[in-house]
Amino acid sequence: xxxxxxxxxxxxxxxxxxxxxxxxxxxLIKKMLAPIDFSQAKTIVELGAGNGCITRAILKKxxxxxxxxxxxxxxxxxxxxxxxxxxxxxxxxxxxxxIPEFLAKYNSTQADAIVSGLPLxxxxxELNASIMQSIIATLNPEGVYxxxxxxxxxxxxxxxxxxxxxxxxxxxxVPPAFVYICQK
Numbered sequence: 001x002x003x004x005x006x007x008x009x010x011x012x013x014x015x016x017x018x019x020x021x022x023x024x025x026x027x028l029i030k031k032m033l034a035p036i037d038f039s040q041a042k043t044i045v046e047l048g049a050g051n052g053c054i055t056r057a058i059l060k061k062x063x064x065x066x067x068x069x070x071x072x073x074x075x076x077x078x079x080x081x082x083x084x085x086x087x088x089x090x091x092x093x094x095x096x097x098x099i100p101e102f103l104a105k106y107n108s109t110q111a112d113a114i115v116s117g118l119p120l121x122x123x124x125x126e127l128n129a130s131i132m133q134s135i136i137a138t139l140n141p142e143g144v145y146x147x148x149x150x151x152x153x154x155x156x157x158x159x160x161x162x163x164x165x166x167x168x169x170x171x172x173x174v175p176p177a178f179v180y181i182c183q184k
Contacts, residue, residue, distance in 0.1 A: 017166035
């Protein structure tokens with residue numbers, strides 16, 4: 001795993017892709033994963049896996065027969081993710097818009113949970129719409145979608161797409177972050 005300085009350097013090379021300059025704190029990770037029923041979740045999707053700090057936490061909580069599809073487009077981060085030795089992990093170096101395609105590849109049609117660190121606030125409306133369509137189409141009706149952001153800019157969009165949206169705040173993260181917990 002990259003140390004904090006190396007992560008900062010890699011993230012700042014393309015801030016619009018990474019959306020941050022620091023890795024998630026353990027406090028943010030805990031809030032992101034708390035809504036997920038890991039005893040029942042068989043397929044989990046992670047969007048914007050970065051250097052794998054949330055990925056590793058998910059793998060620690062997952063059941064032995066579950067699978068994790070982690071999407072990441074930064075080649076350096078993809079390389080780091082592929083070094084995680086866990087047969088339940090599928091690292092996907094492609095866009096979050098392609099969730100349905102990759103679920104099918106790994107013998108699933110729906111995700112029981114989707115965990116995202118994608119920087120929605122800096123994406124175009126078109127890209128956000130495409131990603132949201134992919135999330136809505138693949139999230140199990142009883143599933144949960146958790147998303148962290150550094151502002152409330154995406155709240156309106158998420159409230160239009162999901163029946164239930166709860167917002168939590170994590171001050172113990174740099175920068176402090178909002179966690180959206182969304183359900184159909």
